[in-house]
Amino acid sequence: MSTATVSDFHAAMTSAGGPLLGDVEFQFLRDFVYKQCGIALSEQKRQLVQGRLLRRLRALGLKDFAGYCEVLRRDPEGELGELASAISTNVTSFFREMHHYDLLVGELLPRWLEAKKHGGRLRIWSAGCATGEEPYALAMVLAEALERTGSKVDARILATDLSPQALEHARGGVYTLERMGGISDERRRRWFLRGEGRYEGAACVHPRLRELVTIQPLNLLHDWPMHGPFDAIFCRNVVIYFDKPTKQRLFDRYAGLLEPGGYLFLGHSESMYGLSDSFELVGRTVYKKKVS
Ligand SMILES: C[S@@+](CC[C@H](N)C(=O)[O-])C[C@H]1O[C@@H](n2cnc3c(N)ncnc32)[C@H](O)[C@@H]1O
Missing domain, CATH: 1.10.155.10 (Chemotaxis receptor methyltransferase CheR, N-terminal domain)
Incomplete structure (x- = not known):
């Protein structure tokens, strides 16, 4: 039958x-x-x-x-x-969860740039970068901090995602004006080139931001080619889809790639509660790797 x-x-x-x-x-x-x-x-x-x-x-x-x-x-x-x-959803925006950027600008970037002024590298990873708004927003605050301090630190942002369409958009670096709502007028003027012709109504990220951001395909569940260490990892609104064992494994691997005292940023509805002993909560969805 x-x-x-x-x-x-x-x-x-x-x-x-x-x-x-x-x-x-x-x-x-x-x-x-x-x-x-x-x-x-x-x-x-x-x-x-x-x-x-x-x-x-x-x-x-x-x-x-x-x-x-x-x-x-x-x-x-x-x-x-x-x-x-x-x-899954690729929904994202520039300067989403602004309090994370406030922490970077007000505290972390000045501290890292001072600590590394005689050498060393500054590395930030946007893991699950979707269409690029997150890594380019990070690049804006990084470029501004480098300019402000006159720092020559070797600083870069790695941006990875699983979705080929999202990565293609991120590489293109072209955004419609509606998608630029989270960006101040001053930053729009400084970091975007107005589109013309077929790009009318859109803007393109400044070459300086492209220089700071490396975009690569990566499945977070597979092997990772990079060895770190990273000063900060942004993995926001990504683990929301994962079950508990998958999150635990991922957070352990993040701990392995972060500097002691490095930071992990999660999305607004995500938490590490009961999932890892390697981090302590230091702000709203901001975790710091414990120094053992
Ligand atoms: C909602 S978006 C978050 C974008 C950005 N981080 C933010 O918070 O605005 C989630 C992204 O995670 C990516 N993603 C989901 N599972 C993944 C996996 N296993 N490896 C890599 N990326 C993944 C999706 O392709 C999507 O672009």
Whole structure:
């Protein structure tokens, strides 16, 4: 007797809204996404996943989700970024959670630049940088601090994400004026070039910011090519999708890459409570690596 369920039957059919996501394929996607991205998809997410992946199916010329699962089996690495982009959100903004930037400008950058004035490197990692607003905002405050102090410290920002579309946007460095709401007029004038022609209504980040930011693809669950140490890691609004063991492993690895006394910044709804002994809470969603 066939073990196919009603949902499997529906999955094979195409309706006006496109193919349906059946039990077998949804279970495959859940296992795949959990193993590769640390994201635990509940049964309630089935409709959402189905809706969000339809465009991807069309782009690949596939008629059903079984075909899409086959693509993932054949080329897991190649398709992972697209899948992750479809099911997670890239929502971000310039100077989101301004209190983190206030801490950097008022306390951390002056302290680091003073401590490193006779040599040493200053490194900040924007892990889960989405479309680039976070690393470029960090680059603005870093460039201003370097200018203000006349410092010649070797300072750089690493920006990584899993989503190929988000990284392409970040590399382009072009933002519509609506997306620049969080930036003061003074900073807009200083750090953006007004778009013309087909870029009318948009602005492009200043070359000095590009110089400070290195953009790379990276899945936080996979091996990391860099060795650190970092003075600060911004991993904001990323771990919200991860389950507890995935967060624990990630925070341990961050502790391994941070300088003793280095800082980890999380998003407004994220916490390290009960997940790691390597950090102490020193501000609103700001953690400091303990000096052992
Ligand atoms: C909501 S955005 C946060 C952007 C920015 N950090 C902020 O707070 O505004 C979350 C980003 O995390 C990325 N992401 C999710 N899981 C990831 C993983 N396993 N490895 C790397 N990036 C991941 C997504 O692609 C997305 O761009």
